[in-house]
Amino acid sequence: MPIRTGLLLECQHRAIHHLPMRITTWNVNSLNVRLPHLLEYLAEFEPDVVALQETKVPDEKFPVAEVEAAGYRVIFSGQKTYNGVATISRDEATDMVTDIPELDDPQRRLLATTINGVRIVNVYIPNGQEVGSEKYAYKFHWLHAFKDYLKGELERYPQLVLLGDYNIAPTDLDVHDPMRWQGKITCSEQERAMFRELVSLGLTDTVRSLHPDEPMFSWWDYRMNAFRRRWGIRIDHLLATESMRPCAAGVATDYRARERPSDHAPVWVNFA
DNA sequence: ATGGTTGTCTTACAA
Numbered sequence: 001m002p003i004r005t006g007l008l009l010e011c012q013h014r015a016i017h018h019l020p021m022r023i024t025t026w027n028v029n030s031l032n033v034r035l036p037h038l039l040e041y042l043a044e045f046e047p048d049v050v051a052l053q054e055t056k057v058p059d060e061k062f063p064v065a066e067v068e069a070a071g072y073r074v075i076f077s078g079q080k081t082y083n084g085v086a087t088i089s090r091d092e093a094t095d096m097v098t099d100i101p102e103l104d105d106p107q108r109r110l111l112a113t114t115i116n117g118v119r120i121v122n123v124y125i126p127n128g129q130e131v132g133s134e135k136y137a138y139k140f141h142w143l144h145a146f147k148d149y150l151k152g153e154l155e156r157y158p159q160l161v162l163l164g165d166y167n168i169a170p171t172d173l174d175v176h177d178p179m180r181w182q183g184k185i186t187c188s189e190q191e192r193a194m195f196r197e198l199v200s201l202g203l204t205d206t207v208r209s210l211h212p213d214e215p216m217f218s219w220w221d222y223r224m225n226a227f228r229r230r231w232g233i234r235i236d237h238l239l240a241t242e243s244m245r246p247c248a249a250g251v252a253t254d255y256r257a258r259e260r261p262s263d264h265a266p267v268w269v270n271f272a
Numbered sequence: 273a274t275g276g277t278t279g280t281c282t283t284a285c286a287a
Contacts, residue, residue, distance in 0.1 A: 030278090030279055030280075032279095033278095054287085056279075056280070080280085080281080081280050082285095127286075127287055129287080167287090180273065180274090221278095221287090222276080222277035222287090223275080223276035223278085224275075226276095226277095260278095263287080
């Protein structure tokens with residue numbers, strides 16, 4: 001059965017407040033390297049929106065023609081070597097924002113836009129490297145400024161999806177080996193408290209709400225055959241306002257198993 | 273599991 005048909009069947013029992021949408025987040029770790037995988041993903045899943053992180057491509061070198069040839073539009077905020085975000089969509093993206101007000105930051109980590117009446121806030125939250133490090137302090141500086149910005153977005157846009165690479169594993173259910181990761185970067189109590197603060201602004205962890213008891217991972221270290229051994233963590237998330245009605249979700253783990261993969265797999269949610 | 277592996281105008285740094 002084609003996936004598109006499956007989406008409609010899965011969602012038909014829900015009340016529809018906006019167009020049904022399949023929305024994906026994927027840290028591609030270099031769009032230049034991962035472009036073939038992205039084009040395969042678009043053809044296979046026919047998503048309405050895909051938020052990319054770590055594109056690592058400056059805007060003047062973004063592969064616009066390739067994405068448009070696949071039947072999509074794209075907006076982006078990139079830089080050389082590091083970071084970079086892009087949002088791919090079937091329909092028009094308006095009211096683009098690339099910078100957090102009050103945060104003077106050259107790192108390209110935010111791309112907010114409106115698609116079909118839904119505010120799509122695509123983020124590449126800083127990794128933090130190690131608890132207590134300078135980069136860890138930057139992670140929280142960024143997050144505090146972002147949280148203030150997000151409050152305003154939520155007031156303006158009743159239908160909002162906040163998605164991306166959060167670099168936070170919210171609970172031990174999101175970690176293959178919680179004892180190994182206890183207190184480590186992505187799993188520290190301070191990071192988890194910040195994740196809960198974002199949720200408490202009026203958002204739902206859509207993937208977890210649909211799979212409340214199932215360990216699910218979105219990132220596996222390149223080293224030590226971590227993927228083959230299923231040593232993963234869930235750090236890529238789609239949070240949404242209550243109005244959004246998620247009806248199915250999953251991780252396209254298959255894309256992590258391919259040749260020359262990103263270390264993240266795509267995470268998708270269907271909204272009724 | 274702290275050993276390693278990716279990606280980047282690389283030989284260091286970020287993840």
